[in-house]
Amino acid sequence: MREPLSPEERAGRRVAVGELGGALRGLVDAAVRTEVPEAELESVAAAVRELTARLRAAGRGLHEIARVDDPETGERWYSPVYGPGSPVAPPLVATDSPDGRATGRVTVGKAHEGPPGLVHGGVVATLLDHVLARALRAAGRGGLTASLTVRYRRPVHLGVPLLLTAEMGGTDGRRTTAHARLVAEDTPEVVLAEAEGTFVALRTEQAADVFGATGRTVGAWTSRS
Template identity: 90%
Template sequence: MAEPLTPEGRAARRAAVGELGDALRELVDAAVRTEVPDAELEAAAVAARELAARLRTAGRGLYDIARVDDPETGERWYSPVYGPGSPVAPPLVATDSPDGRATGRVTVGKPHEGPPGLVHGGVVATLLDHVLARALRAAGRGGLTATLTVRYRRPVHLGVPLLLSAEMGETVGRRTTAHARLVAEDSPEVVLAEAEGLFVALRAEQAADVFAATGRSVGAWTSRS
């Protein structure tokens, strides 16, 4: 396993990870929209496999946590929802506050299309789930999603700046509820989708078991007194 990074080293690597992530998201977008000749597709496939081999010369195991991550706060730089290094993340830019609120802004493109011209419903649910969980973690109520109920009010179009907001609800023991909604930035009065979630915080011993394969302490999803 690679040595832990210094704060300066982590900042530098995060910048490099984000730069590669940006480039790969451009590649994914180009790949799902291209209509180049077959020969060009074949040449691009060869180049992509060469790049993959280059990146695999030093890598992590399936359960290893990236050195740029912070598992105590829940920040994941390769998250498929918002990770700067993930080629499949939209990516969502999210913020939160200790009073149990979170917001997000995202523009979803062609790689996450469901019906023609519309965002896939599963992607909408994923975005809502993330801001719900983020609101809870900000208030010290880490947990895993137990139930997620999504109501799709209107079609969500590709290429439209979207805003998400979430607010923590009631807490009973290790269970906490939260509510979130999704709107278009230019029509915030029209709710496109909304969700209610129930999250259950793991006891410390449960977390140790669930995340044992990582070999790390993962505090963002545990109970906090």
Template identity: 80%
Template sequence: MAERPELSAEQRAVRRDAVGDLGAALRDLVDAAVRTEVPLEELADVAGAVRELAGRLRADGRGLHDIASVDDPEIGERWYSPVYGPGNPVAPPMHASSTPEGRATGRVTLGKTHEGPPGLVHGGVVATMLDHVLARAVRAAGRGGLTATLTVTYRRPVHLGVPLLATAQLGTTEGRRTTATARLVAEDDPDTTLAEAEGLFVALRPERAADVFAAMDRQVGAWTSRS
């Protein structure tokens, strides 16, 4: 496949809007798919229509190790992230933000797509959300790193359809190692902890990062040591 030219800032903004619009439509489709009880014939017709649409999208695609043109891997911005990516139909998506002091927040309401026990959010999804805000807090403080350890404590069941708030704060730093802590609450009950987590993140040495991300078609810097 021929190498794709990088998009200008304006081109990337336009494509991000289109990717986000498709992602929203697909999330609606996924939600409908996990709730539907339509007759078998309708299920078969819809499956055929979806396969046809998938073929249209595959007419021009990227490889498994190619980075999306709407991404910015130098700062860790992933438009198809499974946690917050506007273009990813399995993402909630979480609305996340961070500050240079090493604090991060994420707001999200989860539906049937992320259900574990009936009416409750799957525990693995809870862990994924906490891991994301932990990593975002670390990265916001200028500390690259991959998750080395993640310890999650589940305090209360997390219900579907409830606006949730995840917060994270930078902990200690030593060399390439950085810690952070996170907490998940319902927005209307911020004093009750639903789950909490501690994470250790280790930045890759430049030479190790070059090896880990060797298959990528663009430079990756967000998970690399700056020193």
């Protein structure tokens, strides 16, 4: 396992990771929208394979946590939902507050299309799940998703600035509920989708078993009581 980075080193690496992630998201968008000739596709594929080999020169194991991450707060720099370093993240820009609320803003592109011109329903569910969990973690109620119920009210279009809001509900021991909704920023009165989630905080011994392969303490998903 690699030595952890100092705060200054981590901040610097996060900048570089974010720059690469942004470039890769641009590449993904271009790849799913391109209509260049086949010969050009083959040439680009060869160039991408060369770049892949450069990145694989030093990599992490499957269960190893990235040094730019903070598993105690739940910040994942390569999260497929919001990670600045992830080439597949929409990406969602999220904020939260200690009173158990979270907000997310995102414009979903072609890479996450389901029906033509619409956001894939699974992506909608993923975005809602994230803001629900983030609201709970902000209030010190970390946990894993136990159930998620999504109601799709209207089609969610690609290329439209979206707003997600989530609020923590009741608690019962290690179980906490939360509610979220998704709207277009320019028509916030029209609910496009909404969700209810139940999250269960892991006991210390459970967390040690579930996350043991990482070799790290993972506080964001563990019971704080």
